[in-house]
Amino acid sequence: xxxxxxxxxxxxxxxxxxxxxxxxxxxxxxxxxxxxxxxxxxxxxxxxxxxxxxxxxxxxxxxxxxxxxxxxxxxxxxxxxxxxxxxxxxxxxxxxxxxxxxxxxxxxxxxxxxxxxxxxxxxxxxxxxxxxxxxxxxxxxxxxxxxxxxxxxxxxxxxxxxxxxxxxxxxxxxxxxxxxxxxxxxxxxxxxxxxx
Amino acid sequence: xxxxxxxxxxxxxxxxxxxxxxxxxxxxxxxxxxxxxxxxxxxxxxxxxxxxxxxxxxxxxxxxxxxxxxxxxxxxxxxxxxxxxxxxxxxxxxxxxxxxxxxxxxxxxxxxxxxxxxxxxxxxxxxxxxxxxxxxxxxxxxxxxxxxxxxxxxxxxxxxxxx
Ligand SMILES: Nc1nc2c(ncn2[C@@H]2O[C@H](COP(=O)(O)OP(=O)(O)O)[C@@H](O)[C@H]2O)c(=O)[nH]1
Ligand SMILES: [Mg+2]
Numbered sequence: 215x216x217x218x219x220x221x222x223x224x225x226x227x228x229x230x231x232x233x234x235x236x237x238x239x240x241x242x243x244x245x246x247x248x249x250x251x252x253x254x255x256x257x258x259x260x261x262x263x264x265x266x267x268x269x270x271x272x273x274x275x276x277x278x279x280x281x282x283x284x285x286x287x288x289x290x291x292x293x294x295x296x297x298x299x300x301x302x303x304x305x306x307x308x309x310x311x312x313x314x315x316x317x318x319x320x321x322x323x324x325x326x327x328x329x330x331x332x333x334x335x336x337x338x339x340x341x342x343x344x345x346x347x348x349x350x351x352x353x354x355x356x357x358x359x360x361x362x363x364x365x366x367x368x369x370x371x372x373x374x375x376x377x378x379x380x381x382x383x384x385x386x387x388x389x390x391x392x393x394x395x396x397x398x399x400x401x402x403x404x405x406x407x408x409x410x
Numbered sequence: 411x412x413x414x415x416x417x418x419x420x421x422x423x424x425x426x427x428x429x430x431x432x433x434x435x436x437x438x439x440x441x442x443x444x445x446x447x448x449x450x451x452x453x454x455x456x457x458x459x460x461x462x463x464x465x466x467x468x469x470x471x472x473x474x475x476x477x478x479x480x481x482x483x484x485x486x487x488x489x490x491x492x493x494x495x496x497x498x499x500x501x502x503x504x505x506x507x508x509x510x511x512x513x514x515x516x517x518x519x520x521x522x523x524x525x526x527x528x529x530x531x532x533x534x535x536x537x538x539x540x541x542x543x544x545x546x547x548x549x550x551x552x553x554x555x556x557x558x559x560x561x562x563x564x565x566x567x568x569x570x571x572x573x
Contacts, residue, residue, distance in 0.1 A: 309448030
């Protein structure tokens, strides 16, 4: 649910990074945080366990600039990936405007990717959203690893509806901003569609 | 879609601001915030300098979401009021009009009793404003004449990322 404030001339949108545990969601946000001009970002919050696994969410507020005289702000959230945190994931999806699915390219994580994708669909549906009707992009992360599955295989299994997709290596940042741009673009285009 | 887009115009914003500015005075509070349940800051009043308000909004929403989940687990609909006591500053948090959260920060210049009393009045007023706003937003979504976003071009969007 985007929030348009005519008084302060601001528009706020919420983007959620979804995907199985350890696929690199937090790393995506950390890279964005590290590369963003301090004037344009707020504090990054990570509610994590002592071993740096995401416990509830990571949060990064980002100002992208102006559009038609309105400041556009994106609030990026990640979900905890482990299966038993499902209740928390549902809470974080509330009011989402756009979704990034981060897949772990490693062959042995394919099953976990598929399970997480199903879980995303189900959890969105519970909130009254349809994944196929919302701004949605897929990122194939960890392309640098030797055990990464071929791109075509990942596409065939995960991108069944042909949404924008990107290869990435979140640790060195490759593909991270391309992914963010694509989902932000989707959200803003949606705004345009909704306001017609 | 279950919860629709929220649009706030100048005059609505001023009404909200007037209510929370009065709440700051009446409750002797340090600061008052209105946050929506999705974590966006709607309005603020009082001594808010030095507070990272964006983080405050997101964490308040996260905390309300988590306790709301707990409530449902034990068969309650929600826990509408929360109080967090600190050494110097305290937080009083209430849910207003189902989708908004009213946060009051106060210290020993005030008291929980006073805050509670004043919050009750203010949340009634805010509830009314937000219900009207919701209706207006829904009506606007059908038509939305003159929305600045109906005119967005692909170039506008690309320009956001140009630097
Ligand atoms: N080799 C490699 N490792 C990555 C990549 N992205 C993330 N990682 C590592 O994977 C681990 C889990 O990442 P994290 O972002 O915490 O995963 P999350 O559970 O999805 O938030 C960390 O050790 C990261 O350094 C990548 O593109 N390549
Ligand atoms: Mg994480």
